[in-house]
Amino acid sequence: MDEALEVVDLVADAGLEGLVTWLLRLVGLLALLGGVGLWLFTEMGLLVVPALLIVGGLVLLVAPSVLLALAEFA
DSSP, X not given: OHHHHHHHHHHHHHTOHHHHHHHHHHHHHHHHHHHHHHHHHSOGGGXXXXXXXXXXXXXXXXXXXXXXXXXXXX
């Protein structure tokens, strides 16, 4: 966790936190939409992959905000 906070602190010092945050959110949104699409349009046997994509997408949507908030307090 300390390494992740150090990387976030370096990004914040460089002034790129907005770009990195939106890039991670975009990847998270694409993963979320891909997971929902796989879940809706595939057979019942592939439910693990869409579930992982949906959870991973949600994490990527929320994680940048949480990491930047933690970096500010540290």
